[in-house]
Amino acid sequence: MNVSDLITANQSLWQEYTQHRFVRQLGDGTLPDSAFRHYLIQDYLFLKHFARAYALAIYKCDSFSAMQRPLTALTGLLEHETSLHVAYCQEWGISEQDLENIEEDSGTVAYTRLVLDIGQSGSLTELYVALAPCALGYAEIGAWLPKQSFTARANNPYIAWIDMYAGETFQQLAVDETRSLDEMMKEISADSQQGRKLNRIFRDATRMEIAFWEQGLNKQ
Structure with a gap:
């Protein structure tokens, strides 16, 4: 099985996530400031746990070469992504404190x-x-939004966010992630017990992404 199998098996949820009302309002610039600020803060808190998850991935690796992948992701998150997120939040009047x-x-x-x-x-x-x-999902959103007729560039306070995920750096990260995950799953049959378990995990995580958008909208 591969990543495409996971997305296809959960296509309805995947579309609900990547084309969510929150995402569409980012595109046309109508998302309320309060919803976006809440999202930014919660995303920062999410990044902390994301870092912990990559640390767990290092622990689960059984070779130095395998450790390199999660170590690279963890180092990039701690040394670059987090500081960029803090700087972006400051532009929205949200301090590190x-x-x-x-x-x-x-x-x-x-x-x-x-x-x-x-x-x-x-x-x-x-x-x-x-x-x-x-x-x-964020890579798909970054590739999808600029192609939509409703997406506005002029006077859109969220265009920097869109451009970040539409950019070559993030798009390539998603390509690399897909390639690595495909390699990890290549010996697993989609209809096997393990394949069905992976599908459930992917489905549940996608549901959580939808809930993440919803909690932002609930803070309008």
Whole structure:
């Protein structure tokens, strides 16, 4: 099986996630400021647990060469992505102290604990499948939004966010992630017990991504 099999098996949920009302409002620039600010703060808190998940991935590797992949991701997150996120939040009037002091919303708790539970109790492949909807979904959103007639570039406060995920760097990251995950799953049959388990994990993580958008809209 491969990543395409996971997306196809969950196509309805996947489309609900990648073409969510939150995403469409980012595209046309009508998303309320309060919804986006809440999302930015919760995404920062999510990144903390994302880092912990990659640390778990390193722990689960059985060779130095295998450790390199999650180590690279963890180093990039700690040294670059987090600081970029903090700087972007500051542009929206959210200080680093604000980011540290605000509590996790229920959707953030549900999503991150799902991933960490899989990371602690499951296999390395299962952990990567749980992480996959985030990077792969945002890449699809980044590729999809600029092509839509409703997406506005002029006077759109969210165009920098769209451009970041539409950019070559993030798009290539998703290509690399897909290639690596395909390699990990190549010996697994989609209709096997393990294949069905991976599909459930992917489905649940995609549901959590939808809930992440919803909690932002609920804070309007």
